[in-house]
Structures are given as structure tokens and as C-alpha cells.
Amino acid sequence: xxxxxxxxxxxVTEMGxxxxxxxxxxxxxxxxxxxxxxxxxxxELLIYFNNNVPIDDSGMPEDRFxxxxxxxxxxxxKIQPSEPRDSAVxxxxxxxxxGTSSEQFFGPGTRLxxx
Amino acid sequence: DAKTTQPNSMESNEEEPVHLPCNHSTISGTxxxxxYRQLPSQGPEYVIHGLTSNVNNRMxxxxxxxxxxxxxxxxxxxxxxDAAVYYCILKRNNDMRFGAGTRLxxxx
Numbered sequence: 001x002x003x004x005x006x007x008x009x010x011x012v013t014e015m016g017x018x019x020x021x022x023x024x025x026x027x028x029x030x031x032x033x034x035x036x037x038x039x040x041x042x043x044e045l046l047i048y049f050n051n052n053v054p055i056d057d058s059g060m061p062e063d064r065f066x067x068x069x070x071x072x073x074x075x076x077x078k079i080q081p082s083e084p085r086d087s088a089v090x091x092x093x094x095x096x097x098x099g100t101s102s103e104q105f106f107g108p109g110t111r112l113x114x115x
Numbered sequence: 116d117a118k119t120t121q122p123n124s125m126e127s128n129e130e131e132p133v134h135l136p137c138n139h140s141t142i143s144g145t146x147x148x149x150x151y152r153q154l155p156s157q158g159p160e161y162v163i164h165g166l167t168s169n170v171n172n173r174m175x176x177x178x179x180x181x182x183x184x185x186x187x188x189x190x191x192x193x194x195x196x197d198a199a200v201y202y203c204i205l206k207r208n209n210d211m212r213f214g215a216g217t218r219l220x221x222x223x
Contacts, residue, residue: 042213042214042215045210050209
């Protein structure tokens with residue numbers, strides 16, 4: 001099992017550019033989560049999907065952020081236009097089931113730097 | 116949201132037990148207590164979880180107070196590879212909110 005796969009691992013871009021982060025969840029997992037980690041705010045849940053449908057996007061910071069899950073094996077988080085304050089490590093996680101006792105499996109993260 | 120309180124940092128000697136405390140006085144009856152850890156430059160990793168009873172797995176043990184207002188993660192023999200930030204989280208459905216965690220340093 002390859003685990004959760006994220007790409008790219010590092011991304012450096014200039015302010016105003018579009019950024020797309022990609023995630024492949026563990027096969028068979030029905031839930032997919034996007035988190036952002038910064039020194040100031042720690043780990044924040046941005047959005048999560050169940051069976052490819054967005055369930056809770058209340059953590060998405062603003063309209064510049066959007067996430068899609070076109071199929072069970074792929075999700076994207078897009079930032080357009082990017083700003084320096086978006087610099088962070090973005091993690092994708094997947095979970096096999098619903099509910100309070102399910103564990104989440106995290107990917108290695110994408111470190112985004114916006115200049 | 117129910118919150119957790121953990122010490123900012125702790126130190127341990129290699130091969131000694133480590134007890135990482137967590138206070139969660141506003142826990143509700145349906146909240147599970149989850150522990151994750153994050154090694155340097157990696158994503159968080161599940162450690163253990165429980166509801167009311169103490170739990171053991173290959174990584175650690177979780178001791179939950181009878182009133183559920185606190186819990187303790189126990190690493191029985193710390194190794195250098197256990198150096199990480201440990202997060203205590205109250206999980207309700209799919210909502211998992213990470214706090215600042217406890218940074219564990221393991222000294223050889």
C-alpha cells in the first residue's frame with residue numbers, strides 16, 4: 001500500500017499565479033481531507049469529501065481557494081490567485097469510514113512558497 | 116468546540132517510559148479521544164484512540180480518566196524515533212481539530 005500520495009512535494013510560485021495541489025487517497029477510502037499547516041495557526045482543516053462529494057468546506061479561507069474530487073482516486077486543491085500568506089504545508093488525508101473512531105491517514109504534504 | 120490542553124514540551128531519556136498528559140474538561144459524551152504524532156517534515160500519524168476504557172496497541176497505551184476530563188498517552192520505552200509533536204484531539208464525527216500539541220524530545 002503506497003499510502004496517500006501528494007504532488008508536488010514542493011512548489012515555489014510568484015504572487016498572483018495559480019497553484020494546483022494534487023492528492024491520491026488510499027484505495028477504498030471513502031473520505032478525503034485537506035489541511036493546511038502554518039507556524040502561526042497550526043494544522044487547520046480546510047475541506048473534506050465523502051464519496052467525492054464536498055461535505056464541509058467551512059475551513060476554506062476565501063474564494064481564492066477551491067477543491068474538487070472528480071473521482072475516488074484523485075483530488076485537487078487550487079489557489080487562484082495565490083498570495084504570500086498562502087505559504088504553508090498542505091496535507092491531504094484519507095479515511096476508510098465515517099465517524100468518530102475512524103483514523104485518518106496523512107500524506108507527506110506539499111510545501112508551498114508564494115513569493 | 117471542545118478543546119484540549121497539553122504541555123508545550125516534554126523531555127524524556129531514551130528507553131524510559133513517557134507519560135504525555137492531556138486535559139479535556141469540556142469533552143462531550145460522544146467525543147472520542149484521538150492521539151496523533153508528527154515527526155519532523157512528515158504528515159501526522161495516527162497513534163491511538165479511545166472512548167472510555169484504557170487502550171493498548173503496538174505503539175502506545177492510552178489511559179483515560181474515569182470522568183473522561185483527562186487522558187494520558189504512554190510510550191513504554193521511548194526511542195529517538197519517538198521524538199515528535201504529539202497531538203491530543205477530541206474527535207466528533209469527521210471533525211478533527213488539532214491544537215498546538217506537545218513537542219517530545221528524547222535524549223540518548
